[in-house]
Amino acid sequence: xxxxxxxxMMLALVAMATAAQKKVSWKPFLKAVEFSEKYFVDxxxxxxxxxxxxxxxxxxxxxxxxxxxxxxxHGFWFGNQxxxxxxxxIDSVKASDTNGKKEKIAIFQIPEIKxxxxxxxNYPVIVGGRLxxxxxxxxxxxxxxxxxxxxxxxxxxxxxxxxxxxxxKGFFDEEAKGQPTVKYWLASESYPLVNVxxxxxxxxxxxxxxxxxxxxxxxxxxxTYWVKKDKKKRSAIEAVTVLKDTTFNASFGIFGFDxxxxxxxxxxxxxxxxxSLTIKDAYASTANKGIHIGSALLKHASxxxxxxxxxxxxxxxxxxxxxxxxxxxxxxxxFVPSDSTGMLRAVIRKGSAAYEKGIxxxxxxxxxxxxxxxxxxxxxxxxxxxxxxxxxxxxFRSPDGTEKRVVIARTE
Numbered sequence: 001x002x003x004x005x006x007x008x009m010m011l012a013l014v015a016m017a018t019a020a021q022k023k024v025s026w027k028p029f030l031k032a033v034e035f036s037e038k039y040f041v042d043x044x045x046x047x048x049x050x051x052x053x054x055x056x057x058x059x060x061x062x063x064x065x066x067x068x069x070x071x072x073x074h075g076f077w078f079g080n081q082x083x084x085x086x087x088x089x090i091d092s093v094k095a096s097d098t099n100g101k102k103e104k105i106a107i108f109q110i111p112e113i114k115x116x117x118x119x120x121x122n123y124p125v126i127v128g129g130r131l132x133x134x135x136x137x138x139x140x141x142x143x144x145x146x147x148x149x150x151x152x153x154x155x156x157x158x159x160x161x162x163x164x165x166x167x168x169k170g171f172f173d174e175e176a177k178g179q180p181t182v183k184y185w186l187a188s189e190s191y192p193l194v195n196v197x198x199x200x201x202x203x204x205x206x207x208x209x210x211x212x213x214x215x216x217x218x219x220x221x222x223x224t225y226w227v228k229k230d231k232k233k234r235s236a237i238e239a240v241t242v243l244k245d246t247t248f249n250a251s252f253g254i255f256g257f258d259x260x261x262x263x264x265x266x267x268x269x270x271x272x273x274x275x276s277l278t279i280k281d282a283y284a285s286t287a288n289k290g291i292h293i294g295s296a297l298l299k300h301a302s303x304x305x306x307x308x309x310x311x312x313x314x315x316x317x318x319x320x321x322x323x324x325x326x327x328x329x330x331x332x333x334x335f336v337p338s339d340s341t342g343m344l345r346a347v348i349r350k351g352s353a354a355y356e357k358g359i360x361x362x363x364x365x366x367x368x369x370x371x372x373x374x375x376x377x378x379x380x381x382x383x384x385x386x387x388x389x390x391x392x393x394x395x396f397r398s399p400d401g402t403e404k405r406v407v408i409a410r411t412e
Contacts (some may be wrong), residue, residue, distance in 0.1 A: 026074060026190070029088060029107070029124035030146055036119035041166040044116040050213035051298030053156045054139050055163055058114035060084035065139040068156065068163070070305070071208025071292060073191040075110070075125035077141040078132030086111055088124065101255040105129070118165065120147070129255050134337075136377035142210065148307040149190040156209070156303045159317050172304045176313040179304075180321050182207070182275030183311050194312070196293065197273040200236035201226045206292040207274075207312065209303075214294025215327045216272065216284040220263060222291050240267045245350050247287050247361070266349070268328075277314050278322035283330060296330070297323055329353070335365055337376060344373060346396065357406055359396060366403075367395035386410045 047054040053068045060083075066075075077085075085108040094104055105128045113120040125141065132140075148154065153172060155164040166172075184192040184207070193204045203222060211217070226233045243266040264287040272279040279297070297303075297314070300323045304313035316323055332352035338345040344365040348354050365373050368382045369392060386392055388410055396404040 026124065026146065029109070029122075030150060030190070032109070032122040033124070033147075033150055034121040035151075035167065036121070037117070037167075039168055040118065041164065041168060041171060042116040042118050044163045044165070046161055046163045048158045048161050048298075049138065051158055051295035051300075052209055052212045053158065053163060053298075055115060055143060059110060059112070064141070066141050066143045067139045067210060068154070069142040069208070069210030070145050070192060071206045071210045072142045072144040073188060074144040074146050075123055075142055076129070076144070077108070077110075077125045077127045078129060078135065079127075079140070081106070081108065081127055084111065085109070085125075085127065086122075103128070103255050116165070123147075131255075134376055136380045144190065145192055146190040148192075148305055149186065151307060153307045154305045156298060156305070158298045158302050169308045172306055172313065175315070176304055176306065180275065180277035180314045180316070181311050182277055182314070185310065192310075194274055194293075198269065199240055199271075200233045201229070203291060206290075207297075208292040209295045209298065211292055211294030213296055213330070214292070215296040215325045215330060216269065216279070216282050216293050217288045218267070218284045218286050218291050219288045220265065220286045223265065223286055237265075237267070240269055241265050242268045242283075243349070243351065247347070247349070264349075275312070276321070280322055280324040281327075282325040283328050296325060296327060300324070333359070335376070335379060338364070344376060344379060354408075358404055359406060360398065363396040363398050363404065365394065366397050369393055383410060 044055060046056070047065075055066050055068055057064055057066055069076075088107045088109060094102060105126050108125055108127050110123045110125055111121065113123055124146075151167050153166050153168075155162075155172060155175075157164065182194050184194050187193045187204075192206070194207050196203050196205050203218075208214075223237055226237065243264075245264055246261060247264040264285055267284045267286070269282045269284060270280065272282055274293070279293075300317055302315040302317070304315065306313060314323070329352065332349045333354045334347040335344040336347060337343070346354070346359055346361060346363045346365060348359050348361045348363075365379065367373060368379060371378070371382055373379050373382075383392065391407045391409050394406050394408050396406065398404065
């Protein structure tokens with residue numbers, strides 16, 4: 001039997017930095033937001049994908065799906081303006097995404113969002129961008145952290161696929177007793193950061209549930225900073241570095257896809273501390289432009305976001321006070337668009353199972369289960385039909401024309 005290869009497909013949604021020549025304040029827009037109920041609690045069935053929570057809502061009489069994104073300051077709607085959107089009183093704002101790409105974007109209000117029995121009026125959203133091309137219809141926009149800043153506390157129950165939302169202060173206090181807790185603070189109007197302790201130093205990071213499937217991501221710039229700050233830290237970094245290589249960095253931002261060739265370190269982190277939560281057996285890649293901790297944590301734990309007390313409370317599914325990621329292969333294999341034609345190319349780490357099987361970075365993905373592949377969404381749809389552990393037949397073609405037929409197992 002052919003040796004199985006684990007392939008992971010990851011999509012990072014990161015907070016977008018919004019800037020103009022004159023800083024635009026969202027406070028007036030958020031002030032206009034109203035909730036239909038007071039002193040309420042509501043429970044909503046949601047979809048959980050790699051720890052990320054996708055919430056069904058009703059807008060203008062139609063069911064839509066929004067990702068709850070702790071890494072986003074504000075709401076976002078992918079794609080074009082729709083008839084039910086209400087333009088706000090400014091023209092456009094210059095914005096940059098995680099890749100540094102800049103565009104002018106428009107700000108609108110959603111007149112009413114029905115989320116369970118709660119009605120949210122006048123919710124401001126940014127409209128536009130091209131990230132929707134890579135989301136492949138899984139959701140249509142984001143619910144940002146601003147709703148927490150507005151007065152809500154939220155439980156993301158990733159074990160039972162529920163979202164519990166309330167405006168009652170202290171509602172989750174009993175459930176939170178004795179559980180791992182992480183204090184956050186707002187770096188801007190509504191953008192939360194947490195402090196994370198690594199074996200070689202600490203960092204202020206975003207806990208980003210919009211980084212779907214990701215665990216801990218660092219950057220080469222961050223490692224360089226630690227070494228410059230204290231050269232003794234070099235040995236601590238070297239002690240947890242398991243691979244150094246030149247790699248192809250692929251990043252999906254709000255305004256499209258970006259790629260660079262850079263040096264990647266893979267770090268094995270036996271233990272990382274975030275507040276009183278211990279994250280064990282984590283692997284971090286430095287092939288990133290930013291640093292964050294993604295939704296992979298919520299594959300192993302539910303999360304309470306306590307707005308009044310500005311804290312995250314983790315509820316590990318196994319009842320312990322820690323989360324074990326064991327994500328060694330999470331950065332090993334990816335597929336990314338190669339050009340405007342939509343063809344996918346593999347990004348393969350040396351020493352990975354895929355590499356040992358003969359797949360190389362730059363190989364084109366030609367066919368999956370006998371179906372030609374010419375875009376990311378076709379691949380995603382075919383892959384989603386398979387259950388975890390089931391084999392998928394792939395055909396790759398190297399740049400020199402060599403055809404490679406391999407069998408790859410879906411892992412999740």
